[in-house]
Amino acid sequence: MLPGGRLACVVKRAVILLGPPGAGKGTQAKKLEAKYGLPQISTGDILREEARKGSELGKKAQAIMDRGELVSDQIMMDIIRERVALPDCARGFILDGFPRTVRQAEMLDRMLNGSVRLQAIHLLLDEETLVRRLSGRRQCARCARLYNVYASPSPSDGRCQACGGTLVQRSDDREDVVRTRLEVHRRQTEPVIQYYQSRSHLKHVDGDGDADEIFRRIAAVVEAV
Ligand code: AMP
Secondary structure: OOHHHOOOOOOOEEEEEEOOOOOOHHHHHHHHHHHHOOOEEEHHHHHHHHHHHOOHHHHHHHHHHHHOOOOOHHHHHHHHHHHHOOHHHOOEEEEEOOOOOHHHHHHHHHHHOOOOEEEEEEEEOOHHHHHHHHHOEEEEOOOOOEEEOOOOOOOOOOEOOOOOOEEEOOHHHOHHHHHHHHHHHHHHHHHHHHHHHHOOOEEEEEOOOOHHHHHHHHHHHHHOO
16 A cells, blocks of 8 residues: 555556445445545435435435335446546545446446456444444434434434534334345345355455444455455
């Protein structure tokens, strides 16, 4: 690695964070972005932003997200194609929540056409921990800071400790929707893990524990190539 967290690599690279909902992909993607200067591309965030703006795509996506199901592969691919063409992706990018089906992984391969060094990192965590993390997750509506009602200190008054904003639960973090999301992950996204495994692009990382410790494990994998 070069000083200042830059990767000693002139090849464009894509770091793909895989793992079930609640495994910490978003948190770790933000840390990777801060350390290596590669942008985080969170397809869930892009869809939620579309929903917030009230676009046609956003309205359609919100209904699907509220059921815990997946938006169509073609729509997701169009979103990714447009996003990776932006100038901030010139050195590479971090994919958080994409690909989620084997078809998306195949379409991504075709789009990149061997021009990018792919590294898939699979965050491992047991199911009951995932359910607690997701159903306990609350986010400040004002500054987007994340909390968990099962963690300490928990936000007992429903207010953000940083800015006093209201803490809200994502509509798809209700326990029944969380169970559907985990089932969808098992059926549709676990085969993506096999897909990268069979192409030798995959490394498994223990996703349990302190976020900084997990990040050290991920950074060691990223810097090994
Ligand atoms: P996330 O924030 O990554 O948990 O994503 C929230 C929701 O957005 C998912 O449950 C899906 O409904 C939708 N979504 C995000 N990424 C994808 C994707 N790659 N393919 C299909 N649906 C997606």
